[in-house]
Amino acid sequence: xxxxxxxxxxxxxxxxxxxxxxxxxxxxxxxxxxxxxxxxxxxxxxxxxxxxxxxxxxxxxxxxxxxxxxxxxxxxxxxxxxxxxxxxxxxxxxxxxxxxxxxxxxxxxxxxxxxxxxxxxxxxxxxxxxxxxxxxxxxxxxxxxxxxxxxxxxxxxxxxxxxxxxxxxxxxxxxxxxxxxxxxxxxxxxxxxxxxxxxxxxxxxxxxxxxxxxxxxxxxxxxxxxx
Amino acid sequence: xxxxxxxxxxxxxxxxxxxxxxxxxxxxxxxxxxxxxxxxxxxxxxxxxxxxxxxxxxxxxxxxxxxxxxxxxxxxxxxxxxxxxxxxxxxxxxxxxxxxxxxxxxxxxxxxxxxxxxxxxxxxxxxxxxxxxxxxxxxxxxxxxxxxxxxxxxxxxxxxxxxxxxxxxxxxxxxxxxxxxxxxxxxxxxxxxxxxxxxxxxxxxxxxxxxxxxxxxxxxxxxxxxx
DNA sequence: TCGTCAAGTGACTGAAGGTCATTTGTTCGC
DNA sequence: GCGAACAAATGACCTTCAGTCACTTGACGA
Numbered sequence: 001x002x003x004x005x006x007x008x009x010x011x012x013x014x015x016x017x018x019x020x021x022x023x024x025x026x027x028x029x030x031x032x033x034x035x036x037x038x039x040x041x042x043x044x045x046x047x048x049x050x051x052x053x054x055x056x057x058x059x060x061x062x063x064x065x066x067x068x069x070x071x072x073x074x075x076x077x078x079x080x081x082x083x084x085x086x087x088x089x090x091x092x093x094x095x096x097x098x099x100x101x102x103x104x105x106x107x108x109x110x111x112x113x114x115x116x117x118x119x120x121x122x123x124x125x126x127x128x129x130x131x132x133x134x135x136x137x138x139x140x141x142x143x144x145x146x147x148x149x150x151x152x153x154x155x156x157x158x159x160x161x162x163x164x165x166x167x168x169x170x171x172x173x174x175x176x177x178x179x180x181x182x183x184x185x186x187x188x189x190x191x192x193x194x195x196x197x198x199x200x201x202x203x204x205x206x207x208x209x210x211x212x213x214x215x216x217x218x219x220x221x222x223x224x225x226x227x
Numbered sequence: 228x229x230x231x232x233x234x235x236x237x238x239x240x241x242x243x244x245x246x247x248x249x250x251x252x253x254x255x256x257x258x259x260x261x262x263x264x265x266x267x268x269x270x271x272x273x274x275x276x277x278x279x280x281x282x283x284x285x286x287x288x289x290x291x292x293x294x295x296x297x298x299x300x301x302x303x304x305x306x307x308x309x310x311x312x313x314x315x316x317x318x319x320x321x322x323x324x325x326x327x328x329x330x331x332x333x334x335x336x337x338x339x340x341x342x343x344x345x346x347x348x349x350x351x352x353x354x355x356x357x358x359x360x361x362x363x364x365x366x367x368x369x370x371x372x373x374x375x376x377x378x379x380x381x382x383x384x385x386x387x388x389x390x391x392x393x394x395x396x397x398x399x400x401x402x403x404x405x406x407x408x409x410x411x412x413x414x415x416x417x418x419x420x421x422x423x424x425x426x427x428x429x430x431x432x433x434x435x436x437x438x439x440x441x442x443x444x445x446x447x448x449x450x451x452x453x454x
Numbered sequence: 455t456c457g458t459c460a461a462g463t464g465a466c467t468g469a470a471g472g473t474c475a476t477t478t479g480t481t482c483g484c
Numbered sequence: 485g486c487g488a489a490c491a492a493a494t495g496a497c498c499t500t501c502a503g504t505c506a507c508t509t510g511a512c513g514a
Contacts, residue, residue: 126411177408184353223450
């Protein structure tokens with residue numbers, strides 16, 4: 001069972017997390033269990049009671065660490081998103097020569113290849129997660145997002161000489177839009193997948209996330225270059 | 228009160244809708260009330276009991292017309308989406324000369340200007356609506372979507388000579404992705420709006436839907452033209 | 455060793471989607 | 485017109501699930 005290692009991790013902790021580091025460990029454990037359940041199903045199918053069960057905690061305990069289900073998933077998104085930004089930073093930093101549009105497009109699209117959970121959560125951000133969260137919980141997320149956007153945007157502007165000032169961050173705005181939209185089309189619900197598979201003529205409605213993102217980004221960047 | 232006219236419309240119907248046309252009228256009435264509530268709030272805040280109340284019906288009656296809340300909103304999306312496709316068809320048909328990329332971008336973006344409900348629902352399609360709907364309910368929607376996509380795509384290919392075969396429909400796939408993503412960023416939840424307004428330095432995270440969609444589409448089309 | 459305190463618990467609550475036995479308006483044959 | 489028959493409408497009831505809170509108990513310091 002997938003929870004075994006996590007359960008072990010939990011049992012390695014004292015039954016009561018009194019030190020800050022133990023609290024942080026328990027918090028991460030809850031996030032890990034939520035992620036495992038989310039990867040196997042969908043947001044609606046993840047029950048807070050199941051998250052608690054897998055973490056070998058009572059339901060009420062989970063609510064000590066996260067005030068709402070939405071706050072829990074916002075925290076999860078935060079972890080995944082900024083880990084991705086950090087990895088992208090590395091990819092952009094390791095080769096400081098001038099890049100081409102297609103190369104950037106491929107790099108970005110491929111960096112998101114195994115990040116289904118991240119991109120699915122991104123699609124939930126404004127429609128679901130921001131619905132039941134306080135401004136206090138949201139502010140730090142938005143602050144970090146802006147900082148990451150500006151940082152990565154600046155790096156991109158340095159790599160692609162044809163980009164004007166401010167177009168780096170905007171590139172990420174459009175990327176966010178495309179990722180959100182394409183993930184929704186590519187990662188269809190089981191019912192939708194069933195429909196598409198049963199009717200071969202609907203094949204054009206099926207979308208390969210990485211391929212489509214790569215071409216869309218390439219085209220977008222070519223449009224910026226030819227000005 | 229907004230429900231007055233709809234309530235009148237309902238009372239003009241017989242108490243029991245036995246003829247198909249009466250059933251259809253009652254169905255539309257329910258959709259109208261759901262739309263009114265959705266425009267004023269959010270998906271999660273629209274309660275089936277409120278929809279029923281505004282339509283002057285018992286809750287159980289609404290479930291005679293739509294098996295689930297998701298099915299109701301899928302039907303609403305269907306109405307709005309294909310009405311939009313029809314209007315776009317007209318816009319594309321009324322001038323058969325060659326168009327430019329920027330003109331198409333503007334036309335499309337402006338045609339979506341007042342369609343907040345449509346674009347918001349589009350963002351919910353795969354993450355929420357397809358979650359609690361049967362394949363039988365989804366199939367006709369997908370069929371119509373494909374047909375509309377091919378039709379509009381073909382028209383677009385005729386207007387823009389630089390488009391290759393098959394790129395018309397793909398343009399609409401990317402449009403769908405951009406609309407979904409940008410709407411989410413532009414039409415933020417009240418909490419998110421509060422955060423962004425309280426912190427002026429977060430201004431870059433605010434997105435003007437129509438403006439951003441226009442530039443993104445223009446850039447995308449310019450990328451296709453300069454090949 | 456024991457008192458204190460906060461972490462942890464799980465029965466309980468409220469809210470909302472969805473069901474169904476019953477009621478009642480409508481229609482149609484006479 | 486009348487009433488039997490049918491199906492549309494009803495709303496009390498059921499279920500599920502996020503979220504709460506009075507109570508329990510493990511950890512740690514004195």
